[in-house]
Amino acid sequence: MYNPFSLKDKTVFITGASSGIGKAVAIECSRMGSRLCITGRNAERLNETYMQLEGSGHLQLVADLQSEDAIRSVVDRVPVLDGIVYCAGIARPLPFQFTGKETLEEVMGINFNSPVILSQLLLENKKIKKGASIVFISSVSGVFCSSAGGSIYSASKGAINGLVKGMALDLAPKMIRVNTVNPGMIDTNIFSEGTITQEQLTEDIKRYPLKRFGKPEEVAYSVIYLLSDASSWVTGSSLLIDGGFTLL
Amino acid sequence: MELINFVKDFAELFEETDANFFKPSTKFRDIEEWSSLVALSVIAMAFVKYKVRLSGDDIRKSLTIEDIFNIVKAKQ
Numbered sequence A: 001m002y003n004p005f006s007l008k009d010k011t012v013f014i015t016g017a018s019s020g021i022g023k024a025v026a027i028e029c030s031r032m033g034s035r036l037c038i039t040g041r042n043a044e045r046l047n048e049t050y051m052q053l054e055g056s057g058h059l060q061l062v063a064d065l066q067s068e069d070a071i072r073s074v075v076d077r078v079p080v081l082d083g084i085v086y087c088a089g090i091a092r093p094l095p096f097q098f099t100g101k102e103t104l105e106e107v108m109g110i111n112f113n114s115p116v117i118l119s120q121l122l123l124e125n126k127k128i129k130k131g132a133s134i135v136f137i138s139s140v141s142g143v144f145c146s147s148a149g150g151s152i153y154s155a156s157k158g159a160i161n162g163l164v165k166g167m168a169l170d171l172a173p174k175m176i177r178v179n180t181v182n183p184g185m186i187d188t189n190i191f192s193e194g195t196i197t198q199e200q201l202t203e204d205i206k207r208y209p210l211k212r213f214g215k216p217e218e219v220a221y222s223v224i225y226l227l228s229d230a231s232s233w234v235t236g237s238s239l240l241i242d243g244g245f246t247l248l
Numbered sequence B: 001m002e003l004i005n006f007v008k009d010f011a012e013l014f015e016e017t018d019a020n021f022f023k024p025s026t027k028f029r030d031i032e033e034w035s036s037l038v039a040l041s042v043i044a045m046a047f048v049k050y051k052v053r054l055s056g057d058d059i060r061k062s063l064t065i066e067d068i069f070n071i072v073k074a075k076q
């Protein structure tokens, strides 16, 4: 059947696959025919994702990406890749005055440093094929807007958007494409630690012209586009998916 | 941990409201300056000064400064 978005015969590596957006990306990519290597910190939830993958030959690797040793062991174990999707990330809502080195290291460590180090090591170890596609889950935050207590998180996402432009240029000779997806609020576990209340989130929904938060699958569909040959002339770009949030 | 010190720490999170205005019985949501950012600051202050992790819900179910103090104390 004609399908320019097919991921058949593509091997894709996904971080943050144990929850939320990464989980949906993994499941939807498997439905599009790709072979997956998924990673996450929580073994039980990562396995739940693994059990929901369609097709066969998938691989799961439990790893805490704050640790460089863990990153190295992941790089050793991943197969040669046609695609990478960086979904692992945290939000630590904290007013700027209360942020310090610890928050900076924690948030930048997982949201920015880990995908950078992973990419460098994967390239060094020849694990990224010519013509591959790399997708970063950035955000509207730090690129188009921010939120109360979101300074460091925004910085980490703004940094990703900057990185991608330079990376796209430097990897163009290898025909490797590098892009970001920038979602508005998506229904996931990202605020499950409870600093932001359900009540505040319900209030926030009213600020979305399309009157709801996004679903993880809706981010996954755009990632599929960027991984597929349908986007083979797209690099260094950012795809905004926000229900119209940044229009207002 | 003393209630009076907690009220002082709480008052310091505000820019415009006079420090003398703050009493244990103050209904913090009625303060004009109250916002979701100040709520985040209360959570951050409780962690920095009292090593207690408050949740957004702890703030939501509190009415007065003393209510928050009692939660912080119970969690210590």
Ligand SMILES: NC(=O)c1ccc[n+]([C@@H]2O[C@H](COP(=O)([O-])OP(=O)(O)OC[C@H]3O[C@@H](n4cnc5c(N)ncnc54)[C@H](OP(=O)(O)O)[C@@H]3O)[C@@H](O)[C@H]2O)c1
Binding pocket: A015, A016, A017, A018, A019, A020, A021, A022, A040, A041, A042, A043, A045, A063, A064, A065, A066, A086, A087, A088, A089, A090, A091, A110, A111, A137, A138, A139, A140, A182, A183, A184, A185, A186, A187, A188, A189, A190, A191
């Ligand atoms: N939800 C939103 O509204 C939204 C909006 C814009 C952008 N984003 C971005 O989308 C990405 C995914 O977020 P989400 O909403 O799906 O959040 P989520 O449900 O909380 O999932 C976060 C994922 O990151 C993984 N992770 C966190 N710290 C890690 C570490 N140290 N090592 C390895 N993995 C780690 C988690 O693994 P474990 O669960 O196994 O610990 C989990 O799989 C993040 O980059 C986030 O910034 C989210």
